[in-house]
Amino acid sequence: MINDEYFLAALRLAAGNDPIPSHVSAAARDVYGLRIPQARTAGPVECAATRTSSGTRDDDGSHLMRFVTAGLTFDVEMTVGDGLIDVAGQVVPYPGEGTLVDVKTPHLTLTTRITHNGQFAATGLPPGWVSVVCHRPGHMPVQTMWVRIRP
Structure with missing residues (x-):
């Protein structure tokens, strides 16, 4: 009614x-x-590793999520500890030499080089909204959907 x-x-x-x-x-x-002009968006998908499309929260406070767009997959683990968020992940296939990853919140961006096997990490982020952006030389950026992580 x-x-x-x-x-x-x-x-x-x-x-x-x-x-x-x-x-x-x-x-x-x-x-x-907060938008990134011309970025492609990787959306969450269900998979065996993450068990649900919105991610799971394990007993230790970690959230496992997978995001996919044409050509790239982001496996991301967000862990909450001491009121802050740590983000670790892997982009597959390996996006190439010189690739940078931004781990973004509405007020903070931490940029890191991706390792030779596609891994990245950022620590000490405030709780709230988080997104990961992959900047490959010669390609449009790819950004995961924003997810909200609470302590």
Whole structure:
């Protein structure tokens, strides 16, 4: 059953009679600023290693996730400890010499070179939203979907 007050408020908003709250506009601008122009997005997939498409949380507080896009797979483990997040992962197939990986939060980006077998790590991130971006020389960046990690 639809709440009458909610329904009337939605109609007023749709008719343009209620302004968009300033915090909603500010949040939209902030999110837009997080985008990476021309990046391809790797979405979560279900696999035996991660057991679910949204990842699992083990007893030790780690989250295992797999993200896939045409040509690249990201296996990512996010571990929460002492109120901070550590991220470790692997990009397969090996994306090549000179590849950089950004581990991003809305307010912090840690950049690291990928190892010869596609591995990367970043430590000491604040809890909240996290995304991984792979920058391969000569290719468009590939970014995982944002996931929210809580302590």
